[in-house]
Amino acid sequence: MRWKPVRRERVRDERGRPGGGGSLPRGAGCGGGGILAILAVVVTLLIGGNPLGGSGAFDLDYQDPNTGAVPEGSGEIVELPNETEKQFSDFVMKDLDDLWEPQFQDANRPFQIPTITYFTRATRTGCGGASSQTGPFYCPRDSGVYVDLAFLRQLQNRFGATGDFAHAYILAHEYGHHIQNSYDVGDGRSIMTTVQAEQRQDPGRANEWSIRLELQADCLAGIWARSAYEEGQLEQGDIEEGLNAAAAVGDDRIQRRTTGRVDPHSFNHGTSEQRQRWFARGFDSGEFSQCNTFSGSV
Template sequence: MRWKDRRQSSNVEDRRSEGGGSGGLPGGFGRSGGRMRLPVGNSRSAGGGLSGIIILVVLFFVLKSCGIDPIGMLTGDPGSGGQVVTRQTTNNGGSGTSAASDEMAQFVSVVLAETEDTWKGIFESQGLDYREPSMVLFTDAVRSACGYASAATGPFYCPGDQKVYLDLGFFDQLARRFGASGDFAQAYVVAHEVGHHVQNVTGILPRFNEMRQRMSQAEANAMSMRVELQADCFAGIWAHYTAQKGLLEEGDVEEALNAANQIGDDTLQKRTQGYVVPESFNHGTSEQRRTWFARGLKSGRLADCDTFNEPI
């Protein structure tokens, strides 16, 4: 990816000097477990209470255009919904960081900036403002509004503070242990987590978090897959517009598709335990993750990322 000399995001907090040691073992990006508290279940169990995901997004846009805050309505606090952003430029000279990790911090800051530009453009096309997330860089462990998390959790998004949390050591593990190397594989990680932010600010995550309380574990896993696959598709939308800017290099798309393949539930389970348990899948198989990323990449359209009302 051609990222040098491009704008870096101002929405980055560098907390790496607060920790120490290696990045730990990744659990697969997007695998935020209890930190993210993803809304999960399945569309059949939700019955008439689950509208099409595109209808939800359209409703969000309509309410916003009328001056109504749908996030505040969902959380029971109409007065809330103000932007939660800590603007702090990445500390590239902080203690406990190496030149390589400093360059990686610059890289993810550029990727975050590119996602800001992409989603800002998409929202503005609907007459809306895009509420930018922050990214927190940490080492070993971190405390967020969603609770305490170790690096072993992998990158995650916290709806409570609208921040993406990332231990840069994850990328080394992603390459060495999972065979998913390359800068665009890393960019895919960031874009996937930002995809969860888009789900959050459009009201998708709050709605499903509410529904999750009435679901069995099996139903929860099934809906979690749809949530994660939509975030993959949203990452593909970002890649679509990044390609239009001429920023992709030969092999970039293949790097992202390989990363999607390597962190599929079936592939991870085969690698770690030697067999798969399909009913425990909550992020999608390797084929599903490749397919939905590729779908967003091809079309660049939100309407093509409706994982909730189409077979996955």
């Protein structure tokens, strides 16, 4: 992808802080694969629980992304890890802001861009504690995207999703959850809160609702990829990297890799095929209206 360093608002940089913004509550280690852990967290969040315990307090210090200053009291100055990945993430997040914010403004709908927090090892979020094992995720309670940039290396080494556009797809997917959390479908309820209500009402179908929500986030990521393409930001192979990443985080692929077997009843994000197909649908159409994953089969 063609990109350059930019300044983005609402960035919280906790890299290099041992333990990040706080210690993890007990049981937050999330055994099993990293992605599985994320899935568990995200799904639990979606059904209204707080999977990691904790007070839900949001105690992150703001740190200027441009100075990279180490917060007071953290001792010696340390070199911040993954600086290139951090700058790339800022660029992608800013590009996502530039796509989505005007669409809300044009429709006279309120919108606030999400925060992004870069952390090392562990942090606290409005949804409880998070660790590197959690992987990138979105917390609807504080409208924040959380990323340990070291995860991106895991994406490559453990999931075989290579290239900068794999990284971009993950961020665009998390941003998709922010769109779902921001888009008012009536009565002041968002897509996300509507889905949460359905899940509470019919827990037997909670996974199905989760899959629909996740596939829509993939489709919204595809819409962003389309806009990046139209702006001439894509390079040869980028879309393949995005599609490959979407397949790499499919439920069937992850289960086969981590447990050696596949249990469709426990799917909560969609199969590799579904995730690729909805990403492609967003890319091909560039239309929000084409991302309705809530009717018919997906």
